[in-house]
Amino acid sequence: MSRISNLIGVRLRRGVSARGGAPRLPARTICCTARKHAEEGDASSALGRRWKDTADTVIIGGGCVGASLAYHLAKGGVKDVVLLEKSELTAGSTWHAAGLTTYYHPGINLKKVHFDSIKLYETLEAETGQAVGFHQPGSVRIASTAARVDEMKYQMTRTHWHVTPQYLIGPEKVQELFPLLNIDKVLAGLYTPGDGHIDPYSLTMALAAGARMHGAQIYNPAPVTGLSPMEDGKWDVQTPHGTIRANRIVNTAGFWARELGQMIGFQHPTIPVHHQYVVTATVPEVKALEKELAVIRDLEGSYYLRQERDGLLFGPYEKMEKMVLQDSWVRDGVPPGFGKELFESDLDRIMEHIEMAMEMVPVLKKADIINVVSGPITYTPDLLPMVGPHHGVRNYWTAIGFGYGVIHAGGIGKFLSDWIRNGEPPYDLIECDPNRYGKWTDVPFMCAKARESYGFNNVVGYPKEERFAGRPTSRTSGVYELLKDKCSMGFHAGWEQPHWFYKPGDDTGYKPSFRRTNWFGPVGRECRLVMEKVGVIDLTPFGKFVVKGKDSLRLLDRLFANTMPKVGQTNISHMLTPDGRVFAEVTITQLTPGEFLLVTGSGSELHDLRWIEAEAAEGGYDVDVRNVTDDVGVLGIAGPNSRKVLQKLTDEDMSDAGFKFLHCKSIQLAGVPVRAIRISYTGELGWELYMDQKNLAVYQAMMAAGKDEGIDNFGTYAMASLRLEKGFRGWGAEMNCDTNPLEAGLDYFIKLNKPADFIGKAALQEIKAKGLKRKLSYLSVRTDDVDPEGNETIWLNGKVVGNTTSGAYSYSSQQSLAFGYLPLELCSVGQQVEVELLGKKFPATVIQEPLVLTEPTRTRLAKKAKAKA
Numbered sequence: 001m002s003r004i005s006n007l008i009g010v011r012l013r014r015g016v017s018a019r020g021g022a023p024r025l026p027a028r029t030i031c032c033t034a035r036k037h038a039e040e041g042d043a044s045s046a047l048g049r050r051w052k053d054t055a056d057t058v059i060i061g062g063g064c065v066g067a068s069l070a071y072h073l074a075k076g077g078v079k080d081v082v083l084l085e086k087s088e089l090t091a092g093s094t095w096h097a098a099g100l101t102t103y104y105h106p107g108i109n110l111k112k113v114h115f116d117s118i119k120l121y122e123t124l125e126a127e128t129g130q131a132v133g134f135h136q137p138g139s140v141r142i143a144s145t146a147a148r149v150d151e152m153k154y155q156m157t158r159t160h161w162h163v164t165p166q167y168l169i170g171p172e173k174v175q176e177l178f179p180l181l182n183i184d185k186v187l188a189g190l191y192t193p194g195d196g197h198i199d200p201y202s203l204t205m206a207l208a209a210g211a212r213m214h215g216a217q218i219y220n221p222a223p224v225t226g227l228s229p230m231e232d233g234k235w236d237v238q239t240p241h242g243t244i245r246a247n248r249i250v251n252t253a254g255f256w257a258r259e260l261g262q263m264i265g266f267q268h269p270t271i272p273v274h275h276q277y278v279v280t281a282t283v284p285e286v287k288a289l290e291k292e293l294a295v296i297r298d299l300e301g302s303y304y305l306r307q308e309r310d311g312l313l314f315g316p317y318e319k320m321e322k323m324v325l326q327d328s329w330v331r332d333g334v335p336p337g338f339g340k341e342l343f344e345s346d347l348d349r350i351m352e353h354i355e356m357a358m359e360m361v362p363v364l365k366k367a368d369i370i371n372v373v374s375g376p377i378t379y380t381p382d383l384l385p386m387v388g389p390h391h392g393v394r395n396y397w398t399a400i401g402f403g404y405g406v407i408h409a410g411g412i413g414k415f416l417s418d419w420i421r422n423g424e425p426p427y428d429l430i431e432c433d434p435n436r437y438g439k440w441t442d443v444p445f446m447c448a449k450a451r452e453s454y455g456f457n458n459v460v461g462y463p464k465e466e467r468f469a470g471r472p473t474s475r476t477s478g479v480y481e482l483l484k485d486k487c488s489m490g491f492h493a494g495w496e497q498p499h500w501f502y503k504p505g506d507d508t509g510y511k512p513s514f515r516r517t518n519w520f521g522p523v524g525r526e527c528r529l530v531m532e533k534v535g536v537i538d539l540t541p542f543g544k545f546v547v548k549g550k551d552s553l554r555l556l557d558r559l560f561a562n563t564m565p566k567v568g569q570t571n572i573s574h575m576l577t578p579d580g581r582v583f584a585e586v587t588i589t590q591l592t593p594g595e596f597l598l599v600t601g602s603g604s605e606l607h608d609l610r611w612i613e614a615e616a617a618e619g620g621y622d623v624d625v626r627n628v629t630d631d632v633g634v635l636g637i638a639g640p641n642s643r644k645v646l647q648k649l650t651d652e653d654m655s656d657a658g659f660k661f662l663h664c665k666s667i668q669l670a671g672v673p674v675r676a677i678r679i680s681y682t683g684e685l686g687w688e689l690y691m692d693q694k695n696l697a698v699y700q701a702m703m704a705a706g707k708d709e710g711i712d713n714f715g716t717y718a719m720a721s722l723r724l725e726k727g728f729r730g731w732g733a734e735m736n737c738d739t740n741p742l743e744a745g746l747d748y749f750i751k752l753n754k755p756a757d758f759i760g761k762a763a764l765q766e767i768k769a770k771g772l773k774r775k776l777s778y779l780s781v782r783t784d785d786v787d788p789e790g791n792e793t794i795w796l797n798g799k800v801v802g803n804t805t806s807g808a809y810s811y812s813s814q815q816s817l818a819f820g821y822l823p824l825e826l827c828s829v830g831q832q833v834e835v836e837l838l839g840k841k842f843p844a845t846v847i848q849e850p851l852v853l854t855e856p857t858r859t860r861l862a863k864k865a866k867a868k869a
Helices: 004-014 033-048 064-075 110-128 146-157 171-177 200-213 254-262 328-332 347-360 362-366 405-422 443-455 520-532 552-559 602-618 642-647 697-705 716-725 761-770 855-868
Strands: 054-060 081-084 139-143 167-169 188-192 217-219 226-229 235-239 242-251 271-280 295-298 303-308 311-316 368-379 386-389 396-400 487-492 495-501 535-538 543-548 570-576 582-592 595-600 624-627 632-638 664-669 672-677 686-692 774-781 793-796 799-810 815-823 832-837 840-846
Touching (some): 054 064, 064 200, 081 200, 110 405, 139 146, 146 167, 146 188, 171 188, 200 405, 254 368, 254 396, 271 347, 303 347, 368 443, 386 405, 495 520, 520 535, 535 716, 543 552, 543 602, 552 595, 570 761, 582 672, 595 602, 632 642, 642 686, 642 697, 716 799, 774 799, 815 832
Parallel strands (some): 139 295
Antiparallel strands (some): 139 188, 167 188, 226 235, 271 311, 271 368, 386 396, 487 495, 543 595, 543 624, 570 582, 582 595, 632 686, 672 686, 774 815, 774 840, 793 799
């Protein structure tokens, strides 16, 4: 055994690396070995029984995530569930995990995943008879800087409208929960009762036992040697024991997931990273405690620390320049036979975190180390897992890339089981969609991002966060090189897109804040540009598909709730789930008879394409669906002078009568073939111009032709403010798989009387007949130097009554605006509520929408007024 303070003394005096050999397993894991051998016997017996030739679902990988999915599917009534594990259950990352569980997550719906996990773990032992070693002393995230306190206030308002209890507490309460803490630097804590830790091995065995109780089969050792897709969408899964024909397969293979994907042509962006944690021997001060210590997360020190029996366990996240990727496994594959092994530990790499931990928890200075566990955990570029059906092949699902598999396992198993059984996700979780990545996600990008994500694990999480490792990717538009030094770029599905532009005297660069920051003034300048003159925006990141063929109209009529536009016309349409929730919002243009251009948001590209292609395949439609996102560039031009600029560059009649709103024409613009659609998400007079991806000529020609009209660039921040002023809903905010289109105020786009039986039609008719319980409302918020951005809590008389969905500052009316969901009885214009921002409740009023009329509406009203005069 080594004393922690002695290790540091060696390092400081001699510069000797504090390395050790492969450590023993933590004591908690050692005591599970008897159960392990018993389970291996059960598995051998399973292989001795008749091999199943068919299955509804084959799950590949027996860690806690795979076992959870098997449990939930079988318990949910799915027959013929099979789990294949290549060696032993928990082999890979599960067996050596630290086992932390927490309700907390900075995201919105991932809180639901964590909630479902903990609620399952609380009852699993009683249900299965298998001990799981679940401890729930609560946890505290420690704030020792003013920015951290702001972050906690920011997260509090994003949690109050969820079921999870969470409290912002002072230093005294922090010390009460963790009496061994040095609170000299503690300003506040984010306390979550019910958090704690669980034995990952015992958890997995309990889930496996529950799965078997409900009829699932678990085979191990049963490595998958081949995967063959069938024409009918089924799969042949080959193993040394035989082949299983499955309706679907689910990849839950942990750090083998990439290799499994490669069998069918995918390069899943998952990479193992080295994560270390230290286990101490008995600490007298810990042993003397009357109750278990809360888990603490020292965010500035970037480590977690919890009680382990009568000692302590703590694990740091090193900075990106010190952390270690196991990138050789990406190149060469996981070594054969690796599964219950560990890496060589390297205390020298985490020494600065050890020093910070000793300062925060002084008893560590005298603690003896009994184990240093250094094992592989899997990261994706953005640290979030890849969960759901995968684009590009039918009935292939993934649940991979879990950096925090133990806390995700229960909830993700339930989420995927519900989706598989019901045909749609139970709630929106697009941030974990496996289709958020594409061919642009190459190995250098993946490695750079994984390194950044690990090293930034505990950095302050600001709104509008940008991270810059691995950028740019291969996805750059034709104007990127021209604009990159003139603006602050944002990252959207691999693309670089301007957020806001610099002018002389501006405070430039990315400077995040919870309050108004350096972009606030320039964005107002860009809004005025579009409202008063003319601006150009790069919209190339839009997802773009062409659908054509004999059954194209019939397919789209089935997929979308709106009627399809006539040739040369455009409309806004929505794909709904069978339960009538909004799966996607798409702009549809019929280019020629039976040929349609579909345009969606950048983050929805493959998410929407997979849904379209799945319906086309399952329904046997004779169509061709082509993704042209990377081939077609898009520029937007908007403002009262936009027509003058375009008219200088084309012979086409661009007048209101000659080129009507929501119409599309193929034109020549400065000699370049362009498909122009009269539409603008700013709500002002404008066009979207579709052309060859790398064509600079149109941009340069517009900028030259618009000099006298005051033309300039604008970015997505200005567009967001302008769209909110016009009352435009945004997919992923006002509408998603958590909302139906009627409560979102999308009635105009939903044609319940159209002949086609579109997906979700029957459900919407039922929703309409029963009546709504809530509706989207338009709010004016009286703030100071902070603006709503969405997902804040709405209060009335001290009670939570709703949540915002998006927000921004209106430069036209000099006030903050927000959309938010409220109970039907609170939706009347004039209703007073409060919106919580950074720990303060600001007065808000429901107002009539929109605040600013759109240009087509203003033009129509002007014509009517003129006709009456």
